[in-house]
Amino acid sequence: MGLPTVAMVGGGQLARMTHQAAIALGQTLRVLAASPDDPAAAVSADVVIGSHDSLDDLRRAAQGAVALTFDHEGVPPEHLHALVAEGVSVLPPPDALIHAQDKLVMRHRLSELGLPVPRFVDLSGADDPGEVLVGFVESCADGVVIKAIRGGYDGRGVWLPDSLDEALDVLADATASGTPVMAEERVPWRRELSAMVARSAFGQGATWPVVETVQRDGQCAVAIAPAPGLSDERAEEAEHIALQIAQTLGVVGVMAVEMFETDDGALSINELAMRPHNSGHWTMDGAVTSQFEQHLRAVLDYPLGATRALAPVTVMANVLGASETPAMSMDERVHHLMARMPDAHVHLYAKGERRARKIGHVNIVGGPDEDVATVRERAERAATWLSTGVWTDGWDPHAATDVPDPART
């Protein structure tokens, strides 16, 4: 049929779900996976086994593909520039992707654009980073966040020191391990938002409704679409920020712009992800076009799909590996969930159930008469059940869950 092959670096759940979208469009998604057991490799006929750190493996994956894109950002930028020089269509382009790979580059660029970001300092290049940190901490009324400039995700590479001494300890540990870090002012916020946007190679942009995300232990746990009670004005501002970043940086594909809604009702940009993102999983069942199909459309320079929500509220809750493997098998847990919630959309990634590992998610698309709290409670109950094998009948969205802290590195 002459329909295109897209190569994706990484064989995780994002590639797995992109493969589902590629199947619908008659396309081929080739994945570069570390192992044939990776979530995407296990379900795809076109798999290149190799490493995202190897230029040769990246070349093999890109061979004959219309575009090379990403399931994660952890690919050496120098390899991507080499591929571009060889004529590979790397999307998003390396000069855009660097803003999702390097937090310092991102902060500098977004500040220059006048976009709302917290104050920050680079601790990686200073002669005396301790002195810089002391001065910065003293200037921040609400404390600081220290972040690894590269390589962090899902709470890894992010530290929230509660005192100057703790901050200096984090810096000393980072220096000892050779991890370049930066510090940012902590922003007092009331909640976290994510604005998902897609931009095609041609330059068409499209945003989904802005969602509220709930993080637990540094990981996205829940996404509520659209963000409840967000004013039209603030939602529009968030969408415009996402579109402006996509346009200005030359992003091609989907991008999540994670933001804080601050205590005084303003927006503050936290992170960028230039790939399908956990905060967009709700689109698989809750929007006309899913983020996975949209990512393919964008990198293939197809016109983008409609992003309208299908229901007044859709809630996504992550299924995480529990601290103790449940006595009941996942198959049995799925069975019981389906009996209790025949409308739950279950998405499992075929990953081993390691503690706090993302192994799936559940989408609940609210019925016409369901309010946000009801839909959210159902989604969280479903995900907690699949995670732990325990029905949380006295479920409290503000309580700690059994699904605990990932190790922070």
Add this chain to the structure above:
Amino acid sequence: MGLPTVAMVGGGQLARMTHQAAIALGQTLRVLAASPDDPAAAVSADVVIGSHDSLDDLRRAAQGAVALTFDHEGVPPEHLHALVAEGVSVLPPPDALIHAQDKLVMRHRLSELGLPVPRFVDLSGADDPGEVLVGFVESCADGVVIKAIRGGYDGRGVWLPDSLDEALDVLADATASGTPVMAEERVPWRRELSAMVARSAFGQGATWPVVETVQRDGQCAVAIAPAPGLSDERAEEAEHIALQIAQTLGVVGVMAVEMFETDDGALSINELAMRPHNSGHWTMDGAVTSQFEQHLRAVLDYPLGATRALAPVTVMANVLGASETPAMSMDERVHHLMARMPDAHVHLYAKGERRARKIGHVNIVGGPDEDVATVRERAERAATWLSTGVWTDGWDPHAATDVPDPART
């Protein structure tokens, strides 16, 4: 994770779309395909290359799978009985499946159950089938249909003789080619309906809204969900018929019951299909649970998913290979369609574009203010465009299309 493997006989588009559903549930769909280029084999990591006519190949496919099920019914019943004797869970069971394989067995059984079927005669066992046919034709005011008892699909194996002489010619040809045939009374009908039902191994049943199907040249061209203007009473009757057949025959999986709505407003059962069916493709985008996920749930004895429609109307239109291959590539056609209809759900099967061959479908889920005619027109335009590369601006649902008669055998 211990999630199950289901084996499916056949590597066509139904297996391809079932694979998409299996990916979501963390499962593995193994396909028995004739070629690695078959629609499902091209996108799956677990493929057995072989023939549905070979017991050994069927055994290889079933090895280690929780259940063996079907993308088409053309599997020798004796092989299925042998597999059952060896302990394979064949679903639907061979004793149910035979009613979708053998039209004479089906007609006898449904008549015995008192269900609405046309009068029929067996022409395969009579000493003088010509004499039987003459007598039958004389008793049928509206003419007869002659059908191959086994192996027909998409209009193949179905003849509509316009006179007694033509009927005798069909019989003579069938006799000469060794094709056992039967004759049925033609039922004057106003439209065709399909009632899709699922039944789990445990015996849970669920129906989707009854759809209207439009056949062209013996093939399903369009499905409108729900069937416009169908009275609640008639819809309920159709759903009850489907549930009764599923329960009585011991069907496990999904089943389409194709019916005529007769000129006097009654129902008359035409065909059974015990697998995901073209008339259920709309459920992929238009219902809470798709027929493909539901089929997996049923054969795995999971509780069934909700079957509610997501919109007041969803229309599915098939993309057929055109008589002349369009100058514009399919990739370009998809591009233009997406520009014109950003909400069109495109499903392509990665099959070569042979004349009248089903190579994909488009679902249009109607917006809240769209009427049936508008949604149908959009779906048909989209499918005709993908088929032919021609926008039918003066589109007329009752006119002949450029997509013409499949050869009838």
